[in-house]
Amino acid sequence: MKVQEVTRAQAVRRATMASVVGTTIEWYDFFLYGTAAALVFPQLFFPGQNAFAGVLAAFATQFVGFVARPVGAAIFGHYGDRIGRKTTLMATLFLMAFGTVLIGLLPTYESIGIAAPILLVTLRIIQGIGVGGEWGGSVLLSMEWGHVERRGLSASWPQMGVPIGLVLSTGIVRITSGLTGTEGFVAYGWRIPFLLSILLVGVGLFVRLRVIESPEFEAVRKADKVVKAPLIEVFRRQPKEVLLTALVRTSEQAPFYLFITFVLTYTSRQLKLNSNSILDYTLIAAALGLISIPLFGRLSDRFGRRKVYGTGIVLTAIYAFPYFGLLNTRDGLLVAIAIVLSLMLHDIQYGPQAALIAESFDADIRYTGAGMGYQLASIVAGGPAPLIAAALLSATGTSTAISIYILACCLISMLALIMLPKRSAAPAPEAENVTGVV
Template identity: 40%
Template sequence: MATQLALARETPTTAVGRKDMFKAFAASLTGTALEFYDFAVYSAAAAIVFPIIFFPAQDPMTGTLLAFSTYAVGYISRPVGGIIFGRLGDEIGRKKVLVITLMLIGVATFLIGLLPTYGSIGIIAPIVLVLLRFAQGVGVGGEWGGAVLLSSEFGDPNRRGFWASAAQIGPPAGNLMANGALAVLTLSLSEQAFLDYGWRIAFLISALLVAFGLWIRLKLEDTPVFKALEARGEKPNAPIREVLLTQRRPLAAAILSRIGPDVLYALCTVFTLTYGIQKLGFDRGQVLTAVMIGSALQLFSMPLAGAVSDRINRRLVYGVAAIGASVWAYVFFIVLEGKSPVVLIIGTVMGLLFHSFMYGPQAAFVVEQFTPRLRSTGSSLAYTFAGIIGGALAPFMFTLLMGAFNSWLPVAAYLSAACLLTLVGLALGRNSNVAEDEEYLQATAATEEAAVR
């Protein structure tokens, strides 16, 4: 293995120019950011708007639990997208899948912005909301695997942590835009105006954002690795079956590695909204500001973490961050009892920093668990199934534990358990095998050079 890595680093790869690398990085980043803008708008609205207009109940906790249940639907539907689009990514290519997923989640989000409330059409409103949320989840479930491969397979495999982080920057960028839009609307409109129509604006403007994302992605060709697989006739015929039969340990490693970061992100960006507003009495604007600052810093800490993991063992960087996140949860809740807006910002920023040093290298780690011909399927399945175990249940469980015990300790313990599962996944995983990509990239370069001649 050491000899293979040394040879790979000494052998120049000419299949991809730096211009194409940065175009792929931008396409992966912008497209994923737009998709997660749509997803994050829903997440924020589920915490502060939907309990009132779609799930009215005398008990505020009941309304919140119902709203977070629809949040979970978006995660539960992700495996559908992962199964459908992950498979297609290995069969028809990464680019085509990314165009379809972007359109799917964009249309669903736009329609949510037009949906009448419970007060207008009764029970039909939350039913349609759940269906549209399901469509969003299907789109996101197929998006991540393709976006990660788009940037990592165009980039230098020796710097996969950095290049693959493009897709990882999408969630904080999307979260920043979503919470920024909601914060502006909250501050510029009265409470009643925001509940009546203000929240809809954040959903409707997604049409413009999705159009921009499509323009970026349609200008790209498919990745050199996929083109080499296609030219050699090595595309899998039954990728899902093959992954489940031959890639069980890599799949388990990838799934478990994702649980801790997903739970931590839900705590920092979703549960903090409810806990800060309902339990500690912070203004909505104060909590949104803390999340926005943390998300803005992640735009830089994500690629930094990916780059660091290229120089230091990726699993080590990932594991240290998981341990740090587990400890941080207890400190965060203790100091937050002082109800200081400054402490709220610092605590949120620290939580998202630990998240960055797990999530930044995560894309590269997950991709590296699977052989190139099964990467789209394997990565998508891992991403979506981990989302159910981690991100889908987390906000619901946080709210349920807080309501049952009236204490933050079970919430912090829940995060610690999730981080422990992540450490198990890292122990099961393997390190990077750069030679796998170099072989395909060099084959594509040779083919293109022959075509020019």
Template identity: 40%
Template sequence: MSPSNAPSPPVPVPPPSMGRLAAASLVGTAIEFFDFFVYGTAAALVLGPLFFPTFSPLAGTLAAFGTFAVGFLSRPLGSILFGHVGDRYGRRPVLFASLLLTGCATVAVGCVPTYATLGIAAPVLLLVLRFLQGLGLGGEWGGAVLLTAEHAPAHRRALWSSFPQIGPAIGFLLANGVMLALSAGLSDAEFRSWGWRVPFWAAGLLAAAGLLLRSSLAETPQFEELSASGKRAGAPLAEVARDHWRLVLLTAGALAVGYAVFYTVSTWALAYGTERLGVSSTVMLTCVMAAVAVKGAATPFVAVLADRWGRRPLCLAGCAASALWMFPMVALLHTARPPLMFLGFLGALLAFITMFAVVAAYLPELYEPRVRCTGAAVGYNLAGVLGGALTPLVATALSDGGSGPPWGVAAYLTVVALVSLGCFALLPETLPERSEETAPEPAAV
């Protein structure tokens, strides 16, 4: 073959920009958490009387929070299912399948007739769809954080990995902003009749936009290296259970306080403020949303500190701050004065984000690449069961009766924070060396 006929060398494909990858992961988690949070807000405001009308107000709220908890119980199952896909077939397929499942389930929630129409079938359908929501969200987090963590330079991994952690704040603000606008613009009868369904229907459009954005994403380089070397895990869950079970339990216990604090503020406090303190839902939502907005804005700044000083010190600081702030937060909430309630919520969420801005880099670094999608996601979502699923139920039960502040809620949250502090103390530091170009080897635990 003459030189003139020789095939041209392949043109190298430039790596995707970190900004584009971070945007795709942020938008995806924002949409998924919009779907998840809009259910929590509806559970606090309307689902009890609409789907459990034969219960007392307290029992109806507990039942609505019970269906809310089911979403957390299914999240570890989603992390197992999608973690297997992510470790065997790539991180990219997880991003599509999880978003599609959660979006479809959320739209369907908005179409379920109430108890008055379907009877007992209505709450059963609600339960099934909430289970599917959690299943999809259980897969989303692992895929989204690995998209950024496995592309990012080591010395900026916490910063770039923090963008998926901003997504929950945006999803929460979108979900509650729509709920706030509807509850303020509609009569109570209109809101309970059809207004609460609108955010669930909107989830379909958001999911379609997210799928379009993710359609051109590249697979992560670390997974491509695993595929090329033939070192992918054959049974990721079995390998995690055999070799990393202690690490999974420690990370689940460590992160439980973050879920407990966040869902105390975003879910239980809404119900307590409206039902027990007589504060309007509009005022409660505004206070919580303002605190969540500040928390979201602070996320990348905390992550920068984690790239400078390490992951573990910030996590320990966040746990300690949570333990110290729970009693003041409950006292400030009980005043029913908006500025003081906002202050209580803000302090709690800043303690929360001191930990959760870091964990998107920290958890993947703790696991070796071949089981990273499964291990990190199972630990993260198991913490949701321990801290997120139980907290609204426990807090509602502890706050029943009495005219003073619900100190039992503060005591419960303080104990959770101390347990998480102990778990973080047993985890190693994973801050990479400045010269490192790839993910660090997992620390021995």
């Protein structure tokens, strides 16, 4: 470690790059599990006569990872508000990679019986804790270094880790399945993308070691305002914000996991379409997110977070029935349009979301507060969404109930957005040159 003086522009670039690279790795790992849960985990870890029972079990283990995310937000939020964003983010990177690589080495049910799904659930919990601690720190590191008038854009850069991670995970699964064939992918090919995660970690560590601590956290530390128990302080001072920021994500997160995970099950099992084609369409949609996410983040700087976010909620609600209508045609072009448009509409909310949530909390408890609000949505929205959709499809045999479920999610988010207190966190003073440990 050494003390180094850099220009503010250099510090901003390093923080932004570290946030994007780190969240890319984290989401690569997390999305990889969702893809495997839809394609191969039912038969490898939850074999049985009822195909839907295996699917439900695989998505249930995915849900376990979501339940673990608020735990990660609480644990790493504590240290992020106590010792800083940078150090904490190094730990989340290691934890996520550890869980992912071990999943790639895990014996299946055929080899070790019931111990296989038990170990899978354990590693999924480790993944979830890592992701739960990652998001808050990455967003704050980027946003708190950003210019006050472009915080929507600054906070949207870490969100780019989602489409990049989705492109990488989906792309590698697509390439691996193409090279190994269907039988080879089920037998051993699915392990390759999980093991490759270790290579990405080296890149993430190099980038994050060069980051200088957030100026707003440094201001809190210099003012001797670091709180001793951030989690307790958050629920004492801003419990309403925690609940509402969790609920405001319902219309973004629940449909998102239907659009990228459940769609693989729905199109392959219900519509009998080629899963590789669906992966290709998802790749295209995710790649477009590299443009749409920062675009809508920037638009929120100009028109306001709430207006842009609310527009996304309304458009998602309108799209609930047309989405499945397009998929149900089984026409390649229309299915592609359905998938691409679904993620574009998602990005209208996802672009400004990070700034909307982070600005709702005071700087001294922001890592914990923003992380808890963001990750609690995993329990009520993202985590159960594929599970609920699979159960609805199994019970009704049609997509109508799933579309109604999406509409309900949008209603919840709109009410939460209206009730969320309006405030903007005051930024730390900006300086031309900064000094920090790298």
